[in-house]
Structures are given as structure tokens and as C-alpha cells.
Amino acid sequence: MRVAVTGATGYIGQKLAIKLIDDGHELVALSRSQPAQFKSDWRYYDLASASNDLPLVDVIVHLAANTSGEGLSQSQEVDAAACLLAHANAVSAQVLFISSQTASDNASTAYGKIKWDIERLVLAGGGNIIRPGQVYGGELLGLYGAIVGLVRTLPLLPHFVPGPTVQPVHVDDLVEAIGRLAEDPAQSSKIYYIGASSPVSFAEFLAAIAKYRLRSFKLFVPVPSILISMAASILGSQSAAARLHSLFTLQDMSTTDDLKALGITLRPLESGLQPSGRGRRALLKEGFALFSYVLNRAPTVFMLRPYVRAIELLGKGRLLGLPEVTLCYPSLLGLYDGANIQRSHWNREVMWRIDAATSLAEASPMGAVQYLGIGQRSNFINSFVLMGWSVLVEAGWRIARFVFSPWLSFKAWRWRKSCS
Amino acid sequence: MSVDFDVIIVGSGPAGVSAAFPLVQAGKRVLMIDAGKGPDIEPPQDDYLTLRQYDSTQWRWMIGKDFHALKMQDAVSPKLRVPTHAFAFEGFSAANHIDAKDFISVGSLAAGGLSNSWGCGVARFGDRHLAKFPCAISEMDYSYGAVAQRIGVSGSEQSDDLSDYFGLDQWSNGAIELDTIHKSMYSRYQKRKRAVQTAGVRVGRARVAVLNADKGERKACNLSGNCLWGCSRQSLYCATVDLALLKCQPGFEYRSGLVVEKLVEKPGIGWELNCSSGVDSLQFMADTVLLAAGTLATTRLALNAISYRGKRPLLSCPTAAFLAWVPSLLGRPIEAGFGLGQLSYSVDITEGIEGFGSTFSPTGIAVSEFIRHLPFGARNSVRFMRGLLTSCVVGNLFLPGQLTNAQVEVDECGQLKVAGVHGGDVDSFMKAGHRALARAFLRMGAIILPGSFTVGAPGSDIHYAGTLPMVKDPGPGEVGEYGELFGASGLYIVDGACLPVLSEQSHTLTIMANADRIARHLVR
Numbered sequence: 001m002r003v004a005v006t007g008a009t010g011y012i013g014q015k016l017a018i019k020l021i022d023d024g025h026e027l028v029a030l031s032r033s034q035p036a037q038f039k040s041d042w043r044y045y046d047l048a049s050a051s052n053d054l055p056l057v058d059v060i061v062h063l064a065a066n067t068s069g070e071g072l073s074q075s076q077e078v079d080a081a082a083c084l085l086a087h088a089n090a091v092s093a094q095v096l097f098i099s100s101q102t103a104s105d106n107a108s109t110a111y112g113k114i115k116w117d118i119e120r121l122v123l124a125g126g127g128n129i130i131r132p133g134q135v136y137g138g139e140l141l142g143l144y145g146a147i148v149g150l151v152r153t154l155p156l157l158p159h160f161v162p163g164p165t166v167q168p169v170h171v172d173d174l175v176e177a178i179g180r181l182a183e184d185p186a187q188s189s190k191i192y193y194i195g196a197s198s199p200v201s202f203a204e205f206l207a208a209i210a211k212y213r214l215r216s217f218k219l220f221v222p223v224p225s226i227l228i229s230m231a232a233s234i235l236g237s238q239s240a241a242a243r244l245h246s247l248f249t250l251q252d253m254s255t256t257d258d259l260k261a262l263g264i265t266l267r268p269l270e271s272g273l274q275p276s277g278r279g280r281r282a283l284l285k286e287g288f289a290l291f292s293y294v295l296n297r298a299p300t301v302f303m304l305r306p307y308v309r310a311i312e313l314l315g316k317g318r319l320l321g322l323p324e325v326t327l328c329y330p331s332l333l334g335l336y337d338g339a340n341i342q343r344s345h346w347n348r349e350v351m352w353r354i355d356a357a358t359s360l361a362e363a364s365p366m367g368a369v370q371y372l373g374i375g376q377r378s379n380f381i382n383s384f385v386l387m388g389w390s391v392l393v394e395a396g397w398r399i400a401r402f403v404f405s406p407w408l409s410f411k412a413w414r415w416r417k418s419c420s
Numbered sequence: 421m422s423v424d425f426d427v428i429i430v431g432s433g434p435a436g437v438s439a440a441f442p443l444v445q446a447g448k449r450v451l452m453i454d455a456g457k458g459p460d461i462e463p464p465q466d467d468y469l470t471l472r473q474y475d476s477t478q479w480r481w482m483i484g485k486d487f488h489a490l491k492m493q494d495a496v497s498p499k500l501r502v503p504t505h506a507f508a509f510e511g512f513s514a515a516n517h518i519d520a521k522d523f524i525s526v527g528s529l530a531a532g533g534l535s536n537s538w539g540c541g542v543a544r545f546g547d548r549h550l551a552k553f554p555c556a557i558s559e560m561d562y563s564y565g566a567v568a569q570r571i572g573v574s575g576s577e578q579s580d581d582l583s584d585y586f587g588l589d590q591w592s593n594g595a596i597e598l599d600t601i602h603k604s605m606y607s608r609y610q611k612r613k614r615a616v617q618t619a620g621v622r623v624g625r626a627r628v629a630v631l632n633a634d635k636g637e638r639k640a641c642n643l644s645g646n647c648l649w650g651c652s653r654q655s656l657y658c659a660t661v662d663l664a665l666l667k668c669q670p671g672f673e674y675r676s677g678l679v680v681e682k683l684v685e686k687p688g689i690g691w692e693l694n695c696s697s698g699v700d701s702l703q704f705m706a707d708t709v710l711l712a713a714g715t716l717a718t719t720r721l722a723l724n725a726i727s728y729r730g731k732r733p734l735l736s737c738p739t740a741a742f743l744a745w746v747p748s749l750l751g752r753p754i755e756a757g758f759g760l761g762q763l764s765y766s767v768d769i770t771e772g773i774e775g776f777g778s779t780f781s782p783t784g785i786a787v788s789e790f791i792r793h794l795p796f797g798a799r800n801s802v803r804f805m806r807g808l809l810t811s812c813v814v815g816n817l818f819l820p821g822q823l824t825n826a827q828v829e830v831d832e833c834g835q836l837k838v839a840g841v842h843g844g845d846v847d848s849f850m851k852a853g854h855r856a857l858a859r860a861f862l863r864m865g866a867i868i869l870p871g872s873f874t875v876g877a878p879g880s881d882i883h884y885a886g887t888l889p890m891v892k893d894p895g896p897g898e899v900g901e902y903g904e905l906f907g908a909s910g911l912y913i914v915d916g917a918c919l920p921v922l923s924e925q926s927h928t929l930t931i932m933a934n935a936d937r938i939a940r941h942l943v944r
Contacts, residue, residue, distance in 0.1 A: 184460075188699065263486055294798045306479050310487045337797035356490050358798045359788045363479035368472035371787040372754050373806045375473065383751035386807035390800040397797055 002057040003182055004028040004093075006045055006084070007064030009035050011142030012098065012135065015175045016061065023179060028055045030064070047080040048072050054087040059094045059182045062118075067111070067142070074114055081118040085125045094185045095127030096178065101167070101195065101253060102246045103131060108232060109246045119191070126189045128181055132174050133167030133195020133253065134205065137272045144171075151209045151218065159203040159220040160228070164247040166205050167195030167255065170272035173264060180262045193253040196266055202247060205269070212273035271317025282319050283308045285327055290357035292330035293337075295370045303364045310356055320350060323411075334397040335404050346411065425451040425673070427942070428693060428706040430680050430721070432456075433533020435915035436712035437662035438567055438932040439939040444669045446943035451704060452666070453695060455515065455529035456676025457507045459536075461485075463650025464504075467642075468784050469756050481649060482786060489786075496524055496880040498789045499537050504650040508536035515679045516717040520838040523826060524879035527714045531676060532660035534714065534882065540629040540647075540656050540760050541778065541926030542573050544587035544933075552921045554892040554901040555937065563933035563940065565591055571657040571932075572631045572638075581613070582624025585766050588929075594632040595625055596641055599757035599781050601749055601813055606763060608864045620768035621860035626761030626778045629657035629929075637664070645784040647759030656760070678702065682834075683709065683725040683911065690910055691725075708910050708942065710903075712935060715884040715916040719828055720836035722888055722917070726907050728897050731829045734838065735821030735886035735922035736879055738846045740853070742815050743790070743872040744779070744861050749811040759784035766924075767817065767856050775853045776924040777817040782809050793872070813866065817853050819846065821885060821922025824878055828887055840878045850875050883927050885916035903938045914938050 003020050007013040008029035014037045020027050021038055029035050030045035030052070045052050047064055048071070062084055066072045081097070088095045099119050102112035119129055136144045151157060177194050200208075203220055210218040225248055232245035259266065274280070287307035291299035311317060326332045336350050361367050368374045401408075427443055429436045432454040443450050464471050464481055471478055483489040484503030492501045500509060512527035513520070528534045544550075544564050550557045568591035575592025576583065583589050598606060609616055609623045616623065633640050638661060639653035647656060654661060666672050678695040686692050690707030711718040719732065761778030769775050782790065787809065791801040826840025858868045891898050894906040903912040914935040916927065923930075 294802060296799055296803070302476065306483070306487075310490055314487060314490060331799070334797050334799060337799075338795070352493075354798050355493060355788075355792065358791055358802070359483060359489055359786065360479055362786055362788050363482035365473055365476060365478075368469075371802055371806060372469075372472065372783075373810070374469060374754060378751050378753045378810070380751040383807035383811075387804050390796065390804040390807070394796045394800040397800070 001059060001183065002026045002028065002055075003059045003061060004030055004055050004057040005061045005063060006030040007062075009033055009037075010063060011139070011144065012171055012174060013063045014038070015138060015171050016063070016178055019175050019179050020182075028057060030054075047077050050079070050083065052080075052083065054084065056091050057093050059096060059185070060084060060088050061178060061182060062095065062097045062122075065111070065114075074110055077114050078117045078121070082121055085121055085127070088127070089125060094182070095122055095125060096182055096185070097122040097127060097129045098178065099129050099131045099191075101131055101133050101250055104249075104251075107246065108249055109242050111243070112246055123189050123191075128185055128189055129191040130174075130178060130181065131191055131193050131253065133169050133193075133255070135171050135174055136168050136209075136269075137170040137172060147206070148209055148213060151206055152214055154218075156221045157203070157206050157210070157218045158223040160225045160248070161222050162225055163201040163203055164225070164250060165199035165201050165252065166247070166250070167197075167199050167253055168205060168269055168272070169195045170267050173266050173272075177259075177262050177264050180264070192258040192262065193255045194258060194262075194264070195253055195255050197254075197256045197259065199252050200269070208269045208273055212270055265313050267312050267317055271312055274317070280308055283311055283317070286320055286322060286353075287311075287357065289322055289327045289330045289333060290353060291361045293333040294354070294358050294361045295366060296331075297366060297370060299361065299364075299366065303361070303366065307357060307360050310360065311353070314356075315349070315353065320346075320353060335401055336408065337397075338401070347408075424704070425449045425706045427451070427708045427710060428453065428691075428704055429710045429712055430454075430693070431533060431712035431714060431718070431915065432531050432659060432663050432674075432676075433528065433712060433714060433915070434535050434659045434928055434932045435935040436533070436710070437659045437666060439710050439712060439914045439935040440666050440672065441570070441662070442936060442939040442943055444666060444672045447671060448943065449671050449673075451673045451675065451706070452663075453675050453678050453680060453693070453704070454531055454533075455679050457510070457528075457530040459504060459507050459650070461504050463652040464646050465652050466644075467756055468645035468649070468759075469754065496877060497882075498648065498785055500526075502537070502649060505537040508534065512717075516713075516720060517833075517835040518716050518720065518838060519835050520879070522878065523838050523840045524877055524882070525716060525838050526879075526882045527716050529679070531663060532658050535657065535659040535928070538928060539778075539926070541764075542568070542588060542627050542629050542929040543585075543923075543925035545921075545923050545925060545927075545930050546585065546587070549921050549923045553934075554890050554920070559937050560933055563936040564588070564929065567929060567932045567936050568592075570662070571629050572635055573929075574628050574630050574632055576625040580624035581622045582627075582764055582766065585622070585624070585925075586627045586764075588627050592627065596628065596630060596632065596758050596762070597643065598625075598762050599755055600752060601746055601781070601811065602762040602779065604746060604749060605779075605813070605864045605866055612863050615863045616860045619859040619863070620856045621765050623763055623765045623860075623864070626764040628760055630758075630760070631655045637661075641758065643757050645756045645759050648784050680713070680721060683721055685725070685908065708912065710912045710914045710935075710939075711917070712915045715887060716828070716836060716838065718913060718915050718917045719887040720830060720834070722905055722908070722911070722913060723830040723836075723897070724834050725911060726896070726905065729830065730897065731827040732887045732897055734824075734826040734828050734840060734884060735919070736824040736826050736840065737818040737821050737881040737883045737922060737924060738823050738842050738850065738875065738878070739819070739881040740817045740850055740873060740875045742817075742854075742857075742874070743782075743869045744813050744815055744866040745808065745869055746811050746813070746866045748865055750807070752810045754783060754810050757781050757783060765857070765860070767853050767860075769819070769849050769852050769856075773820060773823075773849060774924055775817050775819050775849075776926075777815055777857075779813040779815040782812055782814050785814070793874075812869075815857070815868075817850070817857065818881060818883070818924045819849055819853070820924045821883065823849065826878065838879075842875075842878055846875075883916075883922060885919040885922040885927060885931075888913050888917045889920040890918050891920065902941045903934075912938060912942075
């Protein structure tokens with residue numbers, strides 16, 4: 001599929017561009033500067049210009065927006081969207097507009113008002129809309145970057161009362177949702193609401209950033225929300241105070257049905273906020289140990305990516321906390337495998353992950369060799385020896401499991417404690 | 421609202437399309453309605469073993485980009501874990517208001533229904549079973565022939581010991597090549613036939629709805645081994661093949677994306693179908709309506725249409741699976757081959773009860789499926805299976821449907837409750853079947869591995885039938901000789917729900933033949 005993305009160098013745009021390319025789509029990046037993070041077809045695109053050269057594509061994802069509130073009039077941004085829609089109509093491309101939770105007819109910011117106006121145009125033109133909640137995660141860009149910066153520098157964090165709530169969505173999950181919708185657009189035009197189904201208070205969101213992203217402890221001071229409303233009305237709709245104030249007027253979105261319709265499971269804040277690399281690297285190491293154990297060979301990092309993603313999606317991104325020694329000597333995992341001495345929650349999770357690793361490791365060329373013996377010499381004698389050896393080794397492990405069972409129970413107890 | 425169609429068919433599975441052909445060919449205006457789900461992932465395009473060796477992103481179709489196989493880890497059958505078939509099963513029970521308790525209930529919202537993911541086993545019910553149909557056997561035979569020729573069935577080069585049992589050889593298009601291990605077992609059977617048969621087991625080639633020669637858009641089987649993962653050549657029959665043919669016929673209209681919620685009789689006009697697309701609701705009207713939505717969905721619609729509040733029996737075949745090992749072939753290199761039934765057997769269980777099953781090559785099934793049943797740790801299981809699996813076959817055993825005690829009932833909210841247990845005899849019959857097969861297999865050089873013979877949970881056969889059986893003089897909750905529901909003139913049941921008997925044999929072809937027969941009657 002040929003997909004054009006406006007704002008392809010932005011916070012969400014780059015992630016989306018890379019995903020679309022990975023999924024084998026032909027990407028046309030539309031932005032003011034040439035993207036440096038990925039290689040694709042690129043055309044200069046400016047919301048302020050009336051004469052953009054738009055490509056022939058199947059889908060247009062409209063992400064470009066003026067987030068600074070300067071240098072562009074409201075009508076220019078809406079006109080640019082109208083141009084884009086007219087072009088899409090002419091080349092019969094599907095349009096997918098990424099709006100905002102703040103989009104509203106009487107939004108307190110110009111941003112929310114513009115998003116609302118463009119939404120009307122898109123719906124009239126038969127396109128689809130995604131309204132994401134509070135987007136976070138990944139590189140420190142966009143509003144997320146600004147918030148993390150503030151949490152880092154402020155000595156005390158505000159706890160607004162009454163508190164606004166946000167519905168966080170990890171940028172990778174949002175990009176996944178955009179990708180799914182782009183690949184399979186809904187028949188009738190529709191607004192998709194994408195964000196955590198249960199809202200969290202803004203203070204909780206900031207606290208999570210401090211705890212998981214920055215690994216620091218921050219104190220909160222109560223701030224009456226009315227102060228922000230006053231500041232916003234004095235300083236005008238383009239001010240930072242107004243942007244903050246727009247948070248207070250957010251309507252909760254009901255997102256469950258749309259997440260289900262798109263088949264998206266959002267990762268929890270705890271794993272989504274892990275500084276890029278740190279959480280993943282630990283999961284990669286865990287996957288490496290499990291795959292090495294199952295395959296009896298060292299897997300490639302490429303093979304481990306689906307494991308990490310699977311644990312982020314289905315295992316809430318939590319680490320098992322396998323002892324360092326099993327990471328160096330994966331065969332020691334035989335101690336845990338099938339250890340049904342005590343069916344604790346941790347034991348079950350370990351077994352589930354060994355099962356998952358067994359399935360995922362099989363689904364690779366290395367798996368085909370290790371599981372099916374493709375391309376290996378095979379005859380009666382070596383198959384017989386192989387089977388006999390497996391039985392002997394397994395018998396050895398059974399004895400070892402019995403000897404080590406008290407230690408395993410201790411491990412399970414500690415994990416349960418850290419869960420609660 | 422006026423009547424726009426002569427006949428409305430609900431469901432595009434094997435029964436629906438089989439009923440549609442005679443109607444359309446007789447010039448009737450036919451509307452087919454289904455939920456119309458389609459695949460999210462393309463089936464594999466190359467040979468299974470080639471892809472396994474070189475495709476570095478094979479997890480996408482083996483596990484699924486959304487990790488479908490991991491999410492479905494507790495499902496009863498490997499089929500339910502295959503990402504390319506996820507669409508065929510998803511959302512069925514919720515959309516059709518079916519609530520099963522201690523009973524596996526599976527259905528489909530896909531275009532083509534469950535035939536997107538079937539084992540392709542075909543058979544003509546034996547005369548003993550057909551005698552329970554309220555029509556002449558010759559009528560069924562005519563329809564068996566019509567359907568078998570349309571879909572293409574494989575058979576045996578020469579007649580074998582199951583030729584009469586299957587009763588399809590006159591329409592078959594030749595045999596699919598056996599792999600080494602099945603060849604070895606079959607040649608031993610030929611040599612020691614008497615000994616095997618004294619165990620009460622007769623063996624022959626499996627009869628499967630697969631093509632041996634190109635047929636229209638469909639290509640002949642090339643033994644790619646992708647049977648479980650999706651056949652991109654369409655060698656395996658799926659009702660979507662017929663749906664595509666029907667769409668070219670004048671007088672045939674197809675509306676998908678709709679689930680029928682309710683049928684309302686409008687006296688003097690006909691039946692009004694209330695359908696939901698998830699967003700809006702739509703109505704259609706016809707004086708003849710054929711229900712082919714699959715036994716469970718059809719039963720709910722029919723019982724609601726006549727406001728029947730009471731239990732109806734549900735037939736479902738008790739089933740078991742096992743792994744058999746041919747020691748003389750230990751160490752055989754892995755080999756591509758046909759992934760569905762290769763050899764079949766009928767097993768004498770007791771007076772009047774027979775079992776039926778087929779053996780498959782395990783090559784095209786993920787090894788992880790076997791590992792989970794092994795009492796070893798993962799690493800040793802992988803190693804052990806690498807040595808063992810190439811000299812193994814997977815077998816199954818089905819018993820007749822009346823041995824399951826299952827019932828369905830519509831509750832006050834219009835929801836269909838399904839519940840059932842295996843009858844008291846199933847345990848002993850399964851043991852007898854296991855014993856007979858173990859003895860017979862031993863004489864064919866194969867050992868049924870101890871502990872591998874596993875009886876499935878009630879309903880896991882996914883052969884459901886007989887809730888609204890055809891009888892000569894129907895009463896409430898029954899249908900007549902031509903499927904017309906008692907007390908609901910113009911409403912016909914043409915899928916598994918109307919079978920008066922569920923044999924141990926594969927039942928899909930019988931459902932199709934019966935639907936064909938009913939449709940032929942309607943245009944007579």
C-alpha cells in the first residue's frame with residue numbers, strides 16, 4: 001500500500017513512518033524538513049503553503065499540526081486540511097486524521113478548535129478520525145517531551161484540585177492503531193477514541209513519569225485549579241496557561257469498544273514509561289535466556305523482538321527477575337521448567353513464558369533446525385541416541401528440581417511480595 | 421415492505437451454498453446473507469518446509485502479529501491457534517447470543533463458515549444411517565453425487581476396504597500421494613489384512629475434499645504441507661469457492677456484514693428477517709427462508725421464531741486423539757506431504773456402534789503442540805521430539821453423535837444455552853476403540869504411544885447436529901422431510917441442525933447433500 005504521512009518528522013510521525021516501512025508499505029513523507037530517522041520518498045509539505053505538491057497514494061494520514069500556536073493563522077491550518085481532503089478525493093485516497101482529545105467546538109485553545117473544524121471536514125469527506133488521549137513514551141518529543149522536562153526540572157510538582165484526568169496511550173500503541181486503521185479503513189467514517197479505558201489523574205500521570213521514566217521521587221503541592229483558569233482567561237487562548245487549562249475541560253472518552261475493534265491492547269504506564277532501552281533491554285536478556293534454554297543455541301536479537309513485544313502486550317512488560325546466573329547459563333532454567341512443587345503465581349508465569357518462548361523460538365529458521373532437524377543428518381542411530389540422551393538429562397533435572405525446591409519456593413514468595 | 425426475493429438463505433457455509441445452486445439454476449431470485457468476515461492474514465505462499473527454513477518473519481503467520489497463538493494457548497484444538505484462521509472463529513458466540521456451559525461451542529461469522537478451517541473429511545453416510553432419514557435413499561444419493569462432483573473429492577486409485585464405507589468412489593478424482601510413513605503402514609496392512617481386521621479395524625485411503633487436478637480457479641494439491649495454515653492454492657474445498665461462483669450467477673444477490681437477529685412471521689406475506697450490521701439494523705422479506713447459519717446459530721433463530729421454550733437434544737461426536745510411532749522408520753529425514761487425513765479406519769466398538777478416524781502427518785503441525793503434552797522440560801522435549809516426530813503419525817477417533825448427552829434451550833432473553841456431557845458409555849467405548857486401534861496399529865508396525873490417547877472435552881469435535889431433526893410426521897421442534905419447520909410455513913432448516921442422525925463419519929458432505937436435496941425439492 002502507498003501511504004502518505006503529513007508531519008512525518010514529528011513525535012508520532014516518525015514512529016508511524018518507521019512502522020509503515022517495517023510493515024512493507026510504500027511511504028511518502030510529507031514534512032517541512034527531510035526526515036533523517038528513516039529512508040523514504042519525501043516531499044516538501046507546509047501547512048502555511050497553498051501549493052503543496054501532493055502524491056498519488058492509497059491512504060493519507062494527516063498528523064501535521066501547528067503545536068507552537070505561532071506563525072500560522074487558524075484558517076490557514078483548516079484550509080491546508082481542506083486542500084488535502086480535496087486532493088484525497090481526487091485520487092480516491094482514504095483519509096485518516098489524527099485529532100486530539102481536546103477537539104471541541106468550544107475548546108479553550110486554538111489547537112482544540114482547529115482540530116474540531118478539521119474533524120467536521122474529514123467526516124463530511126468520508127474519512128476516519130483518531131482522537132488519542134495523552135500520548136507518551138519513546139523519545140522526549142512533543143507535549144510528552146515537554147511534560148517530562150518539567151517533571152525533571154521542577155522541585156515540586158502541582159497537584160491540581162479538583163484534579164483533571166488523562167487517558168494515556170503509548171506512542172507505539174497509538175501508531176499500531178493508526179497502522180491497523182490505515183490498512184483496513186472502516187466502511188463508514190467514524191471517530192476512534194484511543195487511550196487508557198480508565199482515566200488516571202494528571203497527578204498520578206506525573207508521579208508515574210517521575211517514578212518509572214526518571215526514577216526519582218517528587219513531592220506534590222496542592223494547587224487550586226481555578227488559578228489556572230484565571231491565568232488562561234487573562235493570557236489568552238494561545239498561552240501555555242490555556243493549554244494547561246484545556247486539560248481541565250477534557251471529557252472522558254469511552255475507548256474500550258474502539259480498542260477492541262482495532263484489536264489493540266494498551267501497555268500499562270509502568271512498562272510504557274521505562275526509559276527507552278532499559279526495560280526492553282532487560283526483557284531482551286530474559287528472552288535471550290529463555291530462547292537459549294529452549295533452543296540449546298544462542299538466538300539472534302531479531303528473533304527476540306517478538307518475545308519482548310509479546311511480554312509487553314500479554315505479560316504487562318513485567319520482568320520475571322530470573323537470577324543473573326541463569327542469564328549466563330540458560331540451561332539452569334531446567335530447574336524452573338516443570339517445577340510443579342508449588343503452583344504459585346510466579347511458577348505459572350514462568351511456565352507461561354517458557355511456553356511462549358517455546359512457540360516463538362520454533363517460528364524461526366533456527367527453530368526449524370532445532371525442532372524439525374531440517375537440513376541435519378538424521379538416521380536411526382542418531383535419533384535413538386538423541387532421544388535416549390533427552391530422557392537421561394531430564395531424569396537428572398528431576399532430581400535437581402527436587403533438591404532445589406525450597407529455594408524455588410522462596411523465589412516465588414519474593415515475586416508475589418513485589419507484585420502486591 | 422415488499423417481497424424482493426423468492427428465497428433468502430442465511431449463512432454462506434457449505435450448507436448455504438449447496439442450497440443456493442439448485443435455486444439459482446432454476447431461475448429463483450436468491451438473497452444470501454452472512455456476517456462475511458474475511459481473513460486478516462494471507463495464507464503462506466510457499467511450501468511449508470521451505471518457509472520454515474528461510475522465512476525469518478514466520479512468527480507472523482505461525483503465532484500472529486497480535487500473538488493470537490499465545491492468547492489461545494488454552495484452546496482445545498491447534499486449529500483454533502492458527503492466526504490465519506482466527507477470523508473464522510472470532511466473535512461467533514457473542515454475535516449469535518450463544519452461551520455454552522461445560523461444552524465447547526464453536527461457530528463462524530466468516531464467509532464460507534467453518535469450512536475455512538475444516539479437516540476436509542468427506543463420506544456418504546452408511547445405509548444404516550440414511551435409513552433414518554425420512555426420504556428415499558436415492559434422493560440423497562443423487563445429491564451426494566451433485567455435491568461431490570462440484571467440490572471435488574479425492575479417493576482411492578482402486579477400490580479399497582473402505583470403498584463401501586465411504587460410498588464416494590464413483591465421484592472421486594483420484595488419490596493424493598501418501599508420505600513414506602503412511603505408505604509403510606498401508607503396505608503392512610495389505611500384507612496382514614486378516615490380522616488387523618480381527619482386531620475389528622478396517623483401513624483404507626482417507627476421502628478428502630481436495631483437488632488432484634486443477635478445477636477453475638482452484639489448483640491441484642502440490643503437497644506443500646500448508647493444510648493447517650491455509651491453502652493459498654485453494655486445493656482444499658472451502659465454501660468461499662462456491663460463493664465466488666454463485667456471485668457470477670444472475671438472480672443471486674449477496675449481502676455480507678449482517679447477523680440475523682430475529683425472524684418474524686408476517687401472515688400472508690412471509691418472513692421478515694431483522695438483521696444487524698453492528699451499526700444499523702436492516703429488514704428483508706421473503707416467503708421462503710432457508711436457515712444455514714450453522715447448527716447452533718440456526719437453532720437459536722428457529723426456536724425463537726416459533727417461540728419454542730424447552731430443551732432440544734444436540735448430537736455431537738465424542739472424539740479422541742493419539743500419537744502413533746513407527747519404530748522401523750526412526751531417524752527418517754523430514755519430508756513434505758499432505759497435511760490432512762491420509763489413511764482412514766473404521767473400528768468395531770460394539771453391536772451397532774462403530775468408530776471412525778484418520779491419521780495425519782505431524783510435519784505440518786507446530787512441534788510446540790506436541791511438546792505441551794510431554795512430561796519433560798522444554799529443552800529436552802524439543803530434543804526428544806526432533807528424534808521422534810518424523811517417525812510418528814497423529815490419529816483421531818470419532819464415535820457416533822448420539823453418545824453425547826447434550827441439550828440446547830432458548831432462555832427468556834432469547835439466548836441459546838448449550839450444555840452437555842459424554843454419555844456413560846463413552847469411557848468404555850473409547851477404551852475399546854483404543855484397545856482395538858492399538859492392536860491393529862501394532863500389526864501395521866506402529867505403536868500408539870502410552871499416555872498419548874486423549875479424549876477431547878464434550879463439543880470439541882465441532883460436529884454439531886440434530887437439534888431440529890427431520891422426521892416423517894414432525895411435531896414441535898422438528899422439521900419435515902424437506903426441512904420445513906413444524907408450525908412455521910416457509911421456514912426451512914438446511915444445515916446440520918436438521919440431520920436426524922450423526923454418524924461417526926465426517927458429516928459435512930451429508931449436510932451439503934441434504935441442503936442440495938431440499939433446494940431441489942423447492943424448485944420442483
